[in-house]
Amino acid sequence: MKVSVDEDKCCGAGSCVLAAPDVFDQRDEDGVVVLLNAEPPAELHDAVREAADVCPAAAITLRTAP
Amino acid sequence: MNTPAEVLVVGASAAGLATVEALRRRGYTDGVTLLGAETHPPYDRPPLSKQVLAGAWAPDRVRLRQEDALDALDVRVVLGDPAVSLDAGKRVVRTASGRLLRSDVVVLATGVRPRTFPGQDGLAGVHVLRTLDDCLALREDLRPGTRLVVVGDGVLGAEVAATARAAGHDVTLTGPQAAPLEAQLGPLVAGLLRRTHADNGVRLRLGRAVTGLVAREGRITGVALEGGEEIPAEVVLVALGSVPNTDWLAGSGLDLTGGVRCDSRCRAADGVYAVGDVAHWFHEGLGVGMRLENRTNATEQAGVVAQNILGADRPYTPVPYFWTDQFDARLQVHGLPPRDAEVTVEDGELGSRGFVAVYRREGRPVGVLGWNMPKQARRLRQRLLGPPPARTAPTAVDTGQPAVAPTSA
Numbered sequence: 496m497k498v499s500v501d502e503d504k505c506c507g508a509g510s511c512v513l514a515a516p517d518v519f520d521q522r523d524e525d526g527v528v529v530l531l532n533a534e535p536p537a538e539l540h541d542a543v544r545e546a547a548d549v550c551p552a553a554a555i556t557l558r559t560a561p
Numbered sequence: 562m563n564t565p566a567e568v569l570v571v572g573a574s575a576a577g578l579a580t581v582e583a584l585r586r587r588g589y590t591d592g593v594t595l596l597g598a599e600t601h602p603p604y605d606r607p608p609l610s611k612q613v614l615a616g617a618w619a620p621d622r623v624r625l626r627q628e629d630a631l632d633a634l635d636v637r638v639v640l641g642d643p644a645v646s647l648d649a650g651k652r653v654v655r656t657a658s659g660r661l662l663r664s665d666v667v668v669l670a671t672g673v674r675p676r677t678f679p680g681q682d683g684l685a686g687v688h689v690l691r692t693l694d695d696c697l698a699l700r701e702d703l704r705p706g707t708r709l710v711v712v713g714d715g716v717l718g719a720e721v722a723a724t725a726r727a728a729g730h731d732v733t734l735t736g737p738q739a740a741p742l743e744a745q746l747g748p749l750v751a752g753l754l755r756r757t758h759a760d761n762g763v764r765l766r767l768g769r770a771v772t773g774l775v776a777r778e779g780r781i782t783g784v785a786l787e788g789g790e791e792i793p794a795e796v797v798l799v800a801l802g803s804v805p806n807t808d809w810l811a812g813s814g815l816d817l818t819g820g821v822r823c824d825s826r827c828r829a830a831d832g833v834y835a836v837g838d839v840a841h842w843f844h845e846g847l848g849v850g851m852r853l854e855n856r857t858n859a860t861e862q863a864g865v866v867a868q869n870i871l872g873a874d875r876p877y878t879p880v881p882y883f884w885t886d887q888f889d890a891r892l893q894v895h896g897l898p899p900r901d902a903e904v905t906v907e908d909g910e911l912g913s914r915g916f917v918a919v920y921r922r923e924g925r926p927v928g929v930l931g932w933n934m935p936k937q938a939r940r941l942r943q944r945l946l947g948p949p950p951a952r953t954a955p956t957a958v959d960t961g962q963p964a965v966a967p968t969s970a
Contacts, residue, residue, distance in 0.1 A: 506607070506884050506891075506935075507884065507891060507893060507936070507939075508857065508882065508884060508893065508935070508939070509935060509936065509939030510857065512939065513939075513943070521935060521936040521939070522936065523936055523937075525891075525933070525935065526891075526893075526931075526934070526935020526936045526938075526939070541586070544586050545586065545864070548579060548582045548586065548860060548864075549579075549857070549860045549861060549864065550860075551607070551856040551857045551882075551884075552607070552856075553605050553625050553626075
């Protein structure tokens with residue numbers, strides 16, 4: 496799984512951090528998403544999928560690693 | 562309950578799409594149909610009053626999922642064909658084109674439509690903003706120097722006023738409250754937002770309701786205020802709130818009082834669920850029935866509905882959340898702070914560029930607001946208001962604890 500984020504779309508809700516704190520964080524100054532791990536291990540995939548789905552700004556895109 | 566062989570989701574916007582995604586994420590592999598009234602593939606609405614209206618984003622940037630992601634969901638997508646009736650007992654939906662769609666479970670996700678003034682339809686220069694087409698029509702009408710009057714001091718009205726003013730238009734914001742979003746933010750913080758609008762050159766005519774639209778020869782010329790005064794306008798946005806799209810459900814036997822009435826599991830009838838803006842459900846944590854019109858609710862509620870469709874028995878007990886961007890202010894509101902809550906600033910300084918405020922009632926936290934401090938607000942929300950509703954790794958254990966303590970109201 497490859498994770499990418501669109502900082503321009505991010506609204507700073509922090510939903511991704513609530514769903515997958517090992518993969519996402521927020522910048523202190525403006526709350527914009529910080530991707531901690533663009534290729535998270537398999538045990539985190541469910542949480543990352545949830546983070547992508549619940550993001551209220553649709554700012555997280557997942558791709559299956561080739 | 563057995564796993565359904567076919568699920569029909571009526572409504573192809575955020576809540577409908579999120580329901581499909583949550584079903585697939587939870588391993589549901591049988592048939593899913595997503596039925597939408599609009600011809601556009603599922604798209605996101607919050608940017609319509611911000612980046613798209615401003616012209617900063619091309620319209621197709623609001624698309625929620627690209628073609629390959631939709632294909633991967635293996636869902637039958639039917640667009641441009643509104644549902645016109647439901648037989649709740651047989652779970653058959655009829656569409657405008659005459660399709661009959663049968664399923665084991667129906668999810669109602671038909672959202673809301675803007676409330677309007679009688680007689681405003683067809684009046685040139687008058688707009689509402691709900692759909693992408695609405696947004697593009699309003700943008701088209703806003704020419705340099707256009708005199709825009711926004712009727713409505715809620716989130717949508719205030720956002721459009723800010724976007725249009727930032728683009729250089731002559732903007733007047735009207736509404737019955739003393740300050741924009743007073744109902745959501747309380748008088749103290751709403752007062753700061755009023756100042757932000759005033760500092761940026763929005764003309765504020767607040768504290769008096771608009772009683773009607775004034776038109777000549779089929780074109781808007783102004784709005785009439787309580788007391789008789791008239792404000793001239795070339796373009797008017799009517800943002801008076803919304804009405805749940807439940808007309809098509811008349812005769813279904815469902816209770817449609819204030820939305821599709823559901824139990825705490827978001828179930829309206831056996832095999833019939835509602836999700837998103839249209840759903841009025843019982844929040845067990847807060848002890849009240851409610852309907853939320855915000856973007857996060859669409860996806861969070863969809864997660865719980867998908868679990869319940871697949872045999873779980875989960876109440877939906879969210880911490881309500883919305884955000885809004887107006888000029889240089891990005892506000893995050895967690896919880897449902899009542900107007901009369903006590904407000905204390907717990908980070909930053911009130912009226913500075915950034916701060917976090919906590920709303921309390923009888924000493925108990927009921928809301929957290931971040932003003933340009935999203936991360937700090939989210940952390941306080943976690944500490945004070947509890948976890949989100951759907952910590953939904955498939956193996957997660959539901960503690961049954963409400964996410965928000967009941968209020969005394």
